[in-house]
Amino acid sequence: MRLYPDSALFQLEFDKVQNLLVHHCKTDFAHQATRDLRIHTHISYIELALNQTHEFKLLIQTGQHFPIDFTQNIHKDIKLLGIPGASLTGEQYNLIRRLLDNAADIFRWFDTERREAFPALSQVIKESYYEKSLREMIDEVLDEVGQVKDTASEELRDIRMSLFRKRNELRRIFDRIVQKMNKQGYLSDIEESFINGRRVLAVFAENKRMIKGVLHGESDTRQTAFIEPEETTGLNNEIYSLENAERKEVYRILRQLTAKLQPFAPLMQTYLDIIGQFDFIRAKARLAIDMNANLPTVVNKAHIELKKAFHPLLFLYNKQSGKETIPLNIRLDDKNRILVISGPNAGGKTVTMKTIGLNQLMLQAGLLVPVGGDSVMGIFKQLFIHIGDTQSLEFELSTYSAHLQHMKYFIELANGKTLFFIDELGSGSDPNLGGAFAEVIMEELAHKHSMGVVTTHYLNLKVMANRVPGVINGAMQFDEEKLAPLYRLVVGKPGSSYTFSIAERIGLPKKLIEKAKKLVDEDHFKLDTLLNRTEQDLQRVESKERELQKLMKENERLKKEMEQVLDKEKHRQQVELLRQQNRIKEEQINYLKEMERKLKHMVIEWRKSENKDEVVRLIHALLFKQKEKATAEKKASKIDQKYIELSDPIGEGDQVKMKKNRQVGTVKEIRGKKAIVQVGLIPITVELADLVKVEERVVEGVG
Numbered sequence: 001m002r003l004y005p006d007s008a009l010f011q012l013e014f015d016k017v018q019n020l021l022v023h024h025c026k027t028d029f030a031h032q033a034t035r036d037l038r039i040h041t042h043i044s045y046i047e048l049a050l051n052q053t054h055e056f057k058l059l060i061q062t063g064q065h066f067p068i069d070f071t072q073n074i075h076k077d078i079k080l081l082g083i084p085g086a087s088l089t090g091e092q093y094n095l096i097r098r099l100l101d102n103a104a105d106i107f108r109w110f111d112t113e114r115r116e117a118f119p120a121l122s123q124v125i126k127e128s129y130y131e132k133s134l135r136e137m138i139d140e141v142l143d144e145v146g147q148v149k150d151t152a153s154e155e156l157r158d159i160r161m162s163l164f165r166k167r168n169e170l171r172r173i174f175d176r177i178v179q180k181m182n183k184q185g186y187l188s189d190i191e192e193s194f195i196n197g198r199r200v201l202a203v204f205a206e207n208k209r210m211i212k213g214v215l216h217g218e219s220d221t222r223q224t225a226f227i228e229p230e231e232t233t234g235l236n237n238e239i240y241s242l243e244n245a246e247r248k249e250v251y252r253i254l255r256q257l258t259a260k261l262q263p264f265a266p267l268m269q270t271y272l273d274i275i276g277q278f279d280f281i282r283a284k285a286r287l288a289i290d291m292n293a294n295l296p297t298v299v300n301k302a303h304i305e306l307k308k309a310f311h312p313l314l315f316l317y318n319k320q321s322g323k324e325t326i327p328l329n330i331r332l333d334d335k336n337r338i339l340v341i342s343g344p345n346a347g348g349k350t351v352t353m354k355t356i357g358l359n360q361l362m363l364q365a366g367l368l369v370p371v372g373g374d375s376v377m378g379i380f381k382q383l384f385i386h387i388g389d390t391q392s393l394e395f396e397l398s399t400y401s402a403h404l405q406h407m408k409y410f411i412e413l414a415n416g417k418t419l420f421f422i423d424e425l426g427s428g429s430d431p432n433l434g435g436a437f438a439e440v441i442m443e444e445l446a447h448k449h450s451m452g453v454v455t456t457h458y459l460n461l462k463v464m465a466n467r468v469p470g471v472i473n474g475a476m477q478f479d480e481e482k483l484a485p486l487y488r489l490v491v492g493k494p495g496s497s498y499t500f501s502i503a504e505r506i507g508l509p510k511k512l513i514e515k516a517k518k519l520v521d522e523d524h525f526k527l528d529t530l531l532n533r534t535e536q537d538l539q540r541v542e543s544k545e546r547e548l549q550k551l552m553k554e555n556e557r558l559k560k561e562m563e564q565v566l567d568k569e570k571h572r573q574q575v576e577l578l579r580q581q582n583r584i585k586e587e588q589i590n591y592l593k594e595m596e597r598k599l600k601h602m603v604i605e606w607r608k609s610e611n612k613d614e615v616v617r618l619i620h621a622l623l624f625k626q627k628e629k630a631t632a633e634k635k636a637s638k639i640d641q642k643y644i645e646l647s648d649p650i651g652e653g654d655q656v657k658m659k660k661n662r663q664v665g666t667v668k669e670i671r672g673k674k675a676i677v678q679v680g681l682i683p684i685t686v687e688l689a690d691l692v693k694v695e696e697r698v699v700e701g702v703g
Contacts, residue, residue: 001039001364002382004409009039011387012357016313017367020290024283028073029276034283039364041381043300049284049366051120054295056278056285057368059118067105068278070098078272082265087255090146093138096268100135103271106278124277128270134261141257148250156249163242170235174199177229181211188224197243198236200226284367291315293368296375302417302451303378304332304356309371311355312362326487328355336472337451338442339491340465343476348487349455350387352476353421356453357385360419380451381417384410407441414445420452425461439464446470639664643694650675656691664694 009015021034040046059066077092088096107130115122141152150157181187181201188202195216203211203225205218212230219226228236261268287293291312308327318325326348332339341349359369363377371377386406410420425438439460445452446468454461465473477488639662643655650656650667656677657664665679675691677684 001041001380002413003039004382004384004413005406008383008385009361011385012354012361013313014358014361014365017287017358017362020316021283021287021367024286025279026068026071026283027276027279028075029273030280030283033276033280037365039361039383040366041364041379043298043379046364046366046379047298048120048123050295050298050363050368052123052281053284053288053366053368055118055121056281057288060282060285060289066278066282067102067109068275068282069105070102070275071279072098074099075269075272078265078268081258081268082262084259084262085255087251087258089254090142090148093142093254093257094146097135097138097142099268099271099275100138102275104130104132104135106274121278121281124274124281128267128274131264131267134264134268137257137260141253148253152253153249156246156253159242159246159249163239163246166235166239166242170199170232170239173232173235174229177201177231184210195226197240198228199232200228203227288368291368291370293370294373294375295368296363296371296373296377298363299376299378301378302337302380302419302449303376304330304360304419304451305376306330306356306359307372307375309355309359309369309375311351312358312370314351314355315370328352328489330356330474330489330491332451335470337449337470338446339453339472339474340442340461341453341455341474341476341489342457342461348476348489350423351487352489353387353423353453353455357383357419357421379417380419382413382415382419384414384418384420384452386410387421387423404437407437410450411441411444411448414448414450416449418448418450418452420445420450422452422454425454425456425458436460442471443468642697644697646693646695648693650688650691650693655694655696657694658686659690659692667691 003009018034018037021037022031025031025034040049056066072095074092074095077088077095080086080092081088081096107125110118110122110125141148143149148156150160178187178201181203185207188204194200198216200216201211201213205223205225211227214228214230214233216226216228218224292310292315293312307329309329310325310327315325330339330352341352343349359371360377360380360383362369364379369375369377384406386403407422410422414420425442438456438458442454442461442464449470465471472491474489474491477490639657643657643664645657650670652667652670654667655664656667656675658677663679665677665684667675668678668683669676670688671685673688674685675688677686677691
């Protein structure tokens with residue numbers, strides 16, 4: 001992408017985004033990729049980078065593990081591996097082995113199912129493969145800690161066996177000498193030591209002439225002398241010779257292994273780069289999560305449709321401070337290409353421009369952007385920016401001269417693939433003359449089909465936006481009562497500068513304000529006042545609309561809560577009904593089991609008993625009694641459904657129910673503690689305590 005001026009990335013604070021990204025990188029490859037981050041114009045590269053970051057973001061958010069465990073930079077070791085005649089150490093091979101293990105984990109992770117689920121991430125390993133024989137070649141020679149194995153060669157095995165025997169022999173002889181010298185009191189507290197790989201005695205300096213051997217040195221205090229006993233000199237010489245032979249053989253084996261692996265050095269570098277690429281993608285995904293960034297739809301044309309967009313750095317700052325960030329909604333397309341933003345100073349005009357510009361740079365650098373997922377963003381090949389005072393002392397240019405120089409560059413090179421940002425177009429000169437030039441410049445940019453955002457206080461540019469095709473107005477909202485910006489962009493109408501309102505609120509003398517109003521062109525003043533009132537009316541309408549939306553949401557919430565309460569009550573009733581049904585079923589099952597038990601017992605008794613008739617009589621009595629009981633219960637249930645029990649005292653003429661047989665009748669006469677109850681045609685004398693007053697239930701819908 002062509003950027004103008006050279007400081008465009010700095011002015012839009014893209015370097016700060018890079019610094020944030022670096023903090024998430026773990027490998028040198030990812031650090032370098034962040035420093036070399038470029039703004040691309042090929043949609044295929046941009047889409048691949050965005051989709052890779054989006055897929056890794058999903059991995060993190062769903063808690064899936066991706067194997068990036070190797071973070072050391074062994075580029076120099078791999079480069080040495082590729083040089084003929086070179087030899088790597090065991091420690092270096094240990095690092096290479098860890099690299100191979102991590103590469104194996106990555107290739108294994110991308111099974112058939114995951115390649116389909118994460119197609120963009122799988123592109124990183126598409127042109128490579130995993131060679132498992134490399135790990136096997138290293139394992140044949142080195143153990144798990146990087147030491148050459150005894151089995152690496154027959155010569156090494158023989159040397160180490162000889163070393164083992166000689167060292168054991170030396171240990172036995174030395175231990176015998178130490179015991180002997182200790183008894184004689186010649187040795188110091190440490191008794192023995194090693195100097196230049198040779199085992200020596202630690203002897204008191206005054207006794208050093210009492211021991212035959214080679215003096216290897218003395219302690220710093222000269223109180224202890226280190227002597228190699230004459231009995232062990234020969235063995236030490238043999239061990240030294242064997243150790244030297246072992247070193248030579250180990251070096252030969254490692255050099256031979258290096259020669260075998262040399263053709264695979266480029267493949268190992270590829271593995272290192274693959275891990276670095278995934279680390280870079282992971283860093284971009286973590287930054288996206290921090291910024292609440294998403295993947296918009298990308299189109300290969302000049303187009304901007306941002307929904308719920310945030311300035312990345314402002315969003316992070318407000319997030320740490322616990323403040324709310326106002327989202328931006330804007331659309332620039334073939335019909336509406338240039339947005340003219342007006343409004344009071346410090347109202348968010350410049351932040352709005354930087355939000356659009358920085359998000360566009362991030363997108364074309366392959367970074368997810370803090371916008372709604374339904375946003376649509378195009379690809380631009382040029383980005384021009386003019387923000388702030390560009391006065392040049394070197395070329396003796398005034399602010400306005402420098403401003404015009406920038407505009408000259410814009411006009412000469414702008415085209416349909418250009419995105420531009422101009423802060424305070426036409427400022428720095430006479431308002432009328434500067435406004436005229438600004439109008440001409442904007443018309444030319446519109447004629448070249450460039451896309452961009454312009455901020456201004458000039459009235460003629462606000463008016464122009466309504467008559468020049470492709471140019472639209474926008475206003476930053478302002479709370480006139482609180483004298484506070486709302487940082488909310490409204491597209492489709494110009495904004496007031498609130499010049500006189502701000503002057504009144506801060507307490508300037510009214511005489512000065514009135515005098516200033518008279519000096520202003522009457523039509524200009526009326527238009528600014530009209531814009532002021534219109535904007536305040538619009539804010540009140542929006543406030544009412546937000547309140548209405550809030551009430552509608554609250555109503556919907558209450559409706560859902562009521563439905564949940566009703567559903568819970570219905571569920572409770574169903575559960576209670578099932579519980580009662582289960583209780584009845586359980587009682588029936590228990591009754592049937594008891595009947596079965598009794599009948600089985602009676603059958604056994606019938607077989608044993610000589611008096612068969614007596615047993616049959618008992619069975620008949622049992623069955624008949626249970627049948628009567630079932631009939632009585634059925635009859636009682638019908639009566640309970642027809643009558644309601646009352647707690648009132650019983651009097652003559654009342655309907656009553658007998659507690660024992662559940663029959664219902666009418667009280668004809670009361671005699672002390674007894675009552676005569678007419679049941680059908682038969683009068684019955686019953687204790688009052690065995691009666692309860694009842695009345696018939698009123699059936700709904702009847703009468």
